[in-house]
Amino acid sequence: MKEPKIGVYICWCGTNISHMVDVKAITEEIGDMPNIKVSRNYKYMCSDPGQDLIISDIKKHKLNRIVVAACSPRIHELTFRKAIENAGLNPYLFEMANIREQVSWVHTDIEAATEKAKSLVIAAISKVTHHEELERRTVDINPATLIIGGGITGMTAALDIAESGFKVYLIERDNKLGGVVSKVDLTFPYMSSAQQLIKSLINKVSNNKNIEVFFNTKIKEINGYVGNFETKLKLQKKARELKFGNMILATGLKPTDPESIHEIGYGRLPDVVTALEFEQMLIKGNIKTKAGKEPNNILIVHCVGSRNEKYNPYCSRTCCMTALKYSNQIRSALPKTSIYHAYSDMRAFGKGCEEFYSQTGRKNAVFLMYDQKNDIPTLRRAGKNDRCNIIAHMYEKLSGEDIEIPADIVILMISMEAHENVKQVAHAAGVSICSNGFFMEKHPKLDPIATTTDGVYIAGTCQSPKDIPDSVSQARAAAARILTSISVGKVEIELTTAVVNEDICGACHTCINVCPYSAISFDEEKKVSVVNEVICKGCGTCSSACPTGAISARHFTDKQILSQIEGLLAVSNKLSEKLEMEEV
Amino acid sequence: MSYRVNSEFKSDLKKFGIAEQWNECFHCGNCTAVCPLTENGFLFPRQGIRVMQMGLKEKLATYVDPWLCYYCGECSETCPREANPAELMMTLRRYLTSVYDWTGLSKKIYTSKWWEFGSIIIIALLIIVGFLIYLPLKSGADAMVNQSGSVMINSLVEGISAGQFVRIIEIGDWTMAIIVAALLISNILNMFYKVILSDNAVKVPFGTYFTEFWRLIYNFATQAKFSKCDDRNYWVGHLLLMTGYSIMFALVVIALPLFQIEEIVPWYNWQRLLGYYATFGILFFLIQVTIGRIKKQDTKLKFSHPSDWLFIIMLALTTITGILVHIFRLNGMVEATYYLYIAHLAVLVPMIVIEVPFSKWSHLAYRPFAVYFSRLKKAAVKKIEYQRELAPAI
């Protein structure tokens, strides 16, 4: 190893860091440490001038290790690596100390924050001293794509890719395509026909030669890595092995089961129906009570299972507008029926939606506001003199009155939940699930379609509740990524993999089953374990499990982490010594 | 107690109004906030819209809020949904008038043109026919003109003396006044029952009835609340009308023998000055309103219910006939004076009989009473929101 010449750069992040951390003091102190050739601070390290500063220092001082203390490496690690690479240095001879998210933003005492920042910087220096050069590698992309879910999202994505001339495998758990949209009559707010739309889509998918659809199929296991995934399908009679380069998860939604919400009386009262059940009535043109009568009063309860800690804390995004759609549809067929909406906030936010809301109001729908968090309308069977089937009781917030609402049919705008097979799919595809049960995206704002696993994209309601246009857009966006990936044909792979030191490996076989990706195999000839670095994702579990220390996790080696620990504690060690001396 | 919502109620109410945009309201609260007259406990117009949308009929009957509104129109002007809350308040006033009216005539008059015009025409016809048969014009016009050349108005009728004629008209006046007052008072009692007694939330301390009574008189006389509205011109006009009308009413009904005399007193005499003031007051406001209602620019005059026009027309006709009677008298035109006098009565009487207890004019009583009742409600400690002072949050 060459003698380390380290450059340390501490960022102010405007005032984000500098208001809580004495950046200058750290810079000075660090400058006196051994091996440190350059120690600087700058207002915005991530800006072009900031990066230029590093680049010119590398060239001028022949630096071979860089430490940047700034924000979270999850934000700017790549930026700096690129800059360092531009300066001709291997991008992995670099370490970031997170002194913003972990220090300046979360602490209030300048002295303590500065001390902590200092120890983080020293730890990064200690670690970077042991960093090694890692070389970039690429793999080819298999042009086929796997799409899980044959709903509108999956189909749109499939068509976008297939129409561009690439193979798509479309996996559907059901025996037909269409998903939830196929159970819907019309779309809001322009009231186009969901049925016509989905039928035409199904038609196109079925006629596209590039799309192979698998019905009644569930994915158990997916192996491989971006560009080269594979899965084995168990079909009725034969097994089928699929190889593909990318995949889109579009597993869709599951409507909440309203039976768990006792007040609402689903299952107990026959004329309480869910939104999807009501869609069936609309498709068939048969809006009747169970007893076959035309309803005089219809109550639509919004937010059933949504926006309530007991059920789902989130908003299901589409129910308000769907409810308004029902209101319009009922009005067209039953001009005299009273329509009541029990809602909590009218979320008419999309294009044309506010207008739709006002249009619905004009058609004599009564909007009654309830407290969806604490006071769900209570439904009971009506008495003989009530002249209706069901009476709903609730506190109306806009008037401040306790009211009762007569109803013959009650429609529940049930919330959307992630489909139950999300967990299984997530496990197979190696993506995370967030607290609400939906797939976790790579970044909630700037990358809502990618996941933390390369080559795996999510689209539609499996990411979060959304309406058809938004699902379709997301499907398109995912398709864009995949088209890019296919047309470029190559992808760079993970560099921070595990590696086996064959001179030490004792052939104990401990590691082999530890790897979740089966990246480790045993070389019978050499009698050592071997890591397939294309499959390896660099979690480092094997490295910890290896009793001999033969496996090391690149960029996170024992040596690197142990020196990081030493570095971390160096400041407090010195400090406590100082304290003791003072006490003496 | 929980109220049962009823979306059908809206269609009942529709007949009392012109605009129908109230369903557009999404309850942002802008109208209430912008209203200079609303206060805690009486949050209008939004709550009125809410009660209307929900069809809470019983609740609505306990409301005095619509009477507290003087229709400045600011709420409608700033309403983001153009839901026209001010016009709803107007509509609710019409509706409440019919609610207070126990005879049920009010509802018929408001909601049916046949009833409205029919009742007026019948009363007018009765008066015309009655005059022509029982109080016909004397022959010999010259006898009915005095030295100064003006018509002696009380001596036009065949067979009775001037004194007798005044007496007959006075009796007629009083009869009319008593009937109208009886109807109005019974309606006010009905209002009192509905607003105060049947509202379980309100228990008025007895003393309050007296301590707050001055408000009734004060508001009747000044429409002080009205002056809080931004457009003070309108309040001035309205005050002119109100005083003018009251003076005229006093002169014609209470002081008829003093007012309707044979001799023409000089123009600076009190009767004539009062008369001119009243006529001016009425005409001034009438013209203001008529132009406004035709132009439809001012929010409060944009929407005219048939009853609004009828009221204007009747009042205008009364005034014009009155002026003409005066002019003809001065010029000694006997026949013209007589027939116009009949015409004057044929307009005036139905106007008072129909408009005061059953229609638009009833507000002369309901408004001050509403102010009075609202104070009573506010004094009733049971419901906290009436007690709340207008105060910042927390």
Added chain:
Amino acid sequence: MNSSNNNNKPKLKMAVYWGSACGGCCVSILDVHEALFDVIANADLVFWPIALDTKYKDVEAMPNGFIDITLFNGAIRNSENEHMALLLREKSKLLIAYGSCAHLGGIPGLGNFHNRKEIFERVYETSESTVNPDGIMPQTNYAALEGNLNLPEFYDTVKTLDQVVCVDYYMPGCPPQTERLLEVFMAVVNGSELPQKKSVIGAWDKTQCDECDRVKTDNKLVKKFNRPFEIDDDLTTCFLEQGVICLGPATRGGCGYRCIKGNAPCRGCYGPTPDITDPGAKMMSAIGTLIDANKPEEIAEIVDQIVDPAGTFYRYSLPASILRRKLI
């Protein structure tokens, strides 16, 4: 053995000393049997308390660097051990930590689960065979009638040799394999290029498993930990796969997997492979990984079957481990 006595070269001066040791290491030297002649032919034994009557002051009298090789066995338990370690370091060109005790602390190192007080109490008071009504405890200084008596100070903590002095090489084992000793000895005698200082000699870089001929499969998951007597050993399957903790995977080869050949699991006397900071921790990590359960309660239940993790994983290496001793 190919002995090559080069007469032109002076004989090596060799010393053997025992610190806190059982004597097994010295015996292992004697175990060279007839090869002893080769040793004698090439080396002069200048100091070996177990075999020769050389006094400490004779050693003190030697010039610095007089001894070519010192095989120091035993841990540093008391001040005498420490004194001798320092002395021999001064006098020796090569100081070799010989055997597990000098290398890692060895069995005496288990004393680090206690401190001096606890040990004295046990030994001089509470042990079943002790009769000490006066509660007499060893003192470093005792004014007897005959004059002052000095005893070495008994330390709280057992140390490895390299925690006291700088060590040139380590020869692991409890005791080291005699063959390994001879190989090392002959290498020195023949003037072969010596390995990098501080390294382990007389053992392989690879572990026991590399030599071990028991069958190992990929499936090492353990549902239950057994003690050796609890299983019906099939004599061919890897101990770990039978649920018996064998430190073989984390222990250097060199002994010829003798314990395992004797159907006993490896206990780790040869110490860790290079680059391992803490062999016990490494083995714990490996063993932990192999537990076949995901629920915390289930895992805890399985972990509880390892009665004494510290004693099991650090049987020979406690003083050399990261934590070194129990905190009392």
Added chain:
Amino acid sequence: MEFQPTIVSFLCNWCSYSGADLAGTSRMKYAPNIRIIRVMCSGRVDPTFVLKAFSEGADGVLICGCHPGDCHYHEGNYKCLRRFLLLQKYISQMGINPNRLRLEWISASEGKQFAQLVDEMTEVLIQLGPNKFKEITQPA
């Protein structure tokens, strides 16, 4: 001056480190006693690291990973849990209060929980007092 413990913490890159970042971006305040080391997965956490931290003077060690079932690498967190339980038994044998070593699950959305955890652990460690191990492992 009141004793201020030092906590060395190992956070998995995907959930817990993001969770800590979230605490940062959400400006949730917590005790400055924690020092975070990023590892790719809690499964990377070797007992050696923990012992090293204690020996270097850490008063507490906190390991955080994804919630069970959420591991970015499928089950690295389970492996961490298994080692952790064994390690905890070992350190208590060595006279270290097992409460000085904690394993917690922090997801990427649990910034708040992370902040609370740090505060709570700091409090516990203040109660326990300084870790004396450094005196043994790093004799003056």
Added chain:
Amino acid sequence: MKKIPVTGVYFHYYTNGHAESINFLETENYIKKIPGVIILGNSNELPPIDKQLFIKKIQELHIERLVIAGYSPGMVKTFFTSAMLEAGQDAEKVLIAGFNEYGAIKKSDTELAKIILHFTIAGLSLDDISTYSKKPVNENTLVIGGGIAGIQASIEIANSKHKVYLLEQTGTIGGHMAMFDKTFPTLDCAACILTPKMVEVGQHPFIELMTYCEVIGVTGEHGDFKVKVLKKARRVDLADCIGCGICSEKCPAKTPSEFDAGTTLRKAIYIPFPQAVPNKYLIDAEHCIYVENGKCGVCVKVCPADAVILDQLDEEVEINVGNIVLATGFSTFDARRAENFGYGKLPNVLTSLEFERLVNASGPTEGNITFRTIDKKGNPIFTNDSKSPQSVALIHCIGSRDLTYNQYCSKVCCMYSLKLAHLVKEKLPDAEVYEYYIDMRAYGKGYEEFYERIKGEGVHIIRGRTAKIEQTNDKLLLRSEDIENNRLIEQLVDMAILSVGIEPRADSNSLAEMLEIVTDNYGWYIEENSILNTTNTNRPGITLAGVCQGPKDIPDTVVHASAAAAKVIQNIILQKTKKAIDKVMLSEIETTLKD
């Protein structure tokens, strides 16, 4: 032609708010000629006709299938479904032919309307027709607008190794997002997540950045557009400028900074913000003293790199591209228009955008919330010298959900207001914060949870729109109804923030005219299909990305931009261009249908 079942066509004349309509009569006459088609009538009433009579008609004419045609005829669909059911027919055989769905809105779209209806009668969807034709597509793409949508679309396309011209009107890319402090609901700082993307754009080998440029003309068609671009004179040489900032320091001319939403002043030679890409200076000709009267020129003298070219002239260049992505974004509602809130008159009434800058660490006060002051020259600005407010009110829906201004919901204001409330609480923990809202639209992933969190932070969140703001002494008086608690509030606060809605850019209509695409009543660009294709426009090859199509939050914008990119990449890969449906001749369609 395929035999079709007896189909009844009903015209729903209701035009759904559109001022102009297609020629219904002509369409009726056209469709009548198709065998098997019976016109059943028309109406613009709701409900359309007498149901019993209609049922009778269905039965008499043996109608097997119904097609309702018109503007969003789905509005009345259920009437016909139930009528079919009652007439004993298959209720599911009611089809919708929505003219507006596919952009047939104006009279001139009548041909398109015929096609739509004809297709529906044939049981097909308009999407079924292959309107693509093989034709070489220029692989270069023009992206207009350098906000997050334009950035995202550019990166997506450029990553597929096709050249992108990213055209931006101002001196830097970044758009509105760069101005924001934090982004909801995760509160990551906008700059932190945006600047890496901006840098990526700046360094991308396949992106040619054209800042300070405007499109002045587009000719050609899909696959081969010729775009005339006006390169406005930057007056600083991009290659030579080293970004040292000495020129700006010395420049005597000051003007309100656009980037800081006018909360601070910048010089006439300036860099929009520190992380600007490209990070080079430019001269704002409108405020430059030299440009105005030929005197000054300080910048030229001080520039160490001789990069200033004061007499540089605008330049016209032409670029050839195959596709155009429109990502022009939005402008915020001018709060001066809503007079009752006193913005522009009362100094401490701020727009949300101003507040974003004020609370931003890189803003005028380094993130301290202070009162507005007037500097020596009379400019209202923010400095650290003035005091901080003790109470702050946020008022939602300014310029949105209001028929006087814009009827639509701006989609983002609720959430950003909650975020701003949080930021106030964070910076001024003792300050009281009030939020006045109508409906809380916390619809996205994690939004509702964020709303709950803000409620938990002690912000007073009040349902009820504030009607007006008046100055009383040194405080602002807000009058509102607290709807949920049945009371009126007159709240005195120190500062009020107006959550202004978003509007189409002022030039959106003129740009639309130049590009021959359609806008809606407000000025948002209309998508080809509101459900299945929200990125295409009526003109093939011109794609929409982000807010210019309608209000969106950041995640939706990013997804939308990526979706737009998908279409472009697809076009380039396939080397096929799309014909506009209305350009596909009717006779051609008829031939297709016969096949």
